[in-house]
Amino acid sequence: MLTALVIDDEQFAREELAELLEETGHIEVIGEAANAIMGLKKINELKPDVVFLDIQMPQVTGIELLGMLDPDTMPYVVFVTAYDQYAIQAFEDNAFDYLLKPVDPKRLAKTINRFHKVVTQSDQPQAVSALVPEKLEQIPCIGHNRIVIIATDNVECAYSNISGVHVRTSEQTASTQLTLKILEEKTPLVRCHRQYLINIKAISEIKLLENGLAEIITTTGFEVPISRRYLKPLKEMLGIVS
Structure with missing residues (x-):
């Protein structure tokens, strides 16, 4: 079974997504984080296969968190966002996948199916270099x-x-x-x-x-x-x- 970490500053959204992931029977949620800083700590400690990452968070955004990860060891990243579908197209080619809030179980199932296919073909996470900030402020x-x-x-x-x-x-x-x-x-x-x-x-x-x-x-x-x-x-x- 694949492991996941959910990072979102909204408790309800975080808990709801964790429940949806567990209900699929294919993903084990091994941790949650309410902000990017605690998320970074848990990524380094737990080393999940995939991170479901909110984009808009206080202090450090999801995009900024990407820039803090080692590209050689970083997990797959699925963005979870309230942005509309037109705005999210800017991210679509650069992250493994994205989910719009509120998360639709059928759309989540497609993400997980896609994830399983990619994992069986390659051990390396899909590149997110186009989104990762080159400099940390x-x-x-x-x-x-x-x-x-x-x-x-x-x-x-x-x-x-x-x-x-x-x-x-x-x-x-x-x-x-x-x-x-x-x-x-x-x-x-x-x-x-x-x-x-x-x-x-x-x-x-x-x-x-x-x-x-x-x-x-x-x-x-x-x-x-x-x-x-x-x-x-x-x-x-x-x-x-x-």
Whole structure:
């Protein structure tokens, strides 16, 4: 049986769709989320086969959520939206499928049948690249019973350790479900170490150490390591010739 995650900020719509999916006998709903940020967390944790994703949600939209997923591992995506059929044609060629609210059980059955056919032919999700934002304007962070949205321009650095990926600003450090790879590809942050990304504008000083290593001191005094392979490209970005 295939697994699904339902992401929608409307509780009734979310629960109704989950019931319809379970009634088909072909889809197991393994999770629900009331917003894109919790949805991102559950996608990474549960790894569903397909995500039924609302487009219009507060703080982070369904389209923005797509840009936060790793294209190499992302699940299939079915948009669920209140847009009329003419508007949704813009999405039709780029997502696996779409459903209009309120969801019609017969239309849902067609989606599931199509899904089964595609899955048997290929293990890779259908591309949604035409819809995915090329740049992230904000980074969703979660923890301590709160959700924090951080503008990418305010990020000083990002780093990973045993407890996950963390985003640091001049005022706080928060954890995110995004990978360093996604942050490197879709934000202004630049790789300076296997476990660190830096905002060029946040560099106050670069200390040259022994053995070709170096260390960044940010404008707030935070220390960020620079590995040998990234030192030269970083210096070139700063216009340093040596």
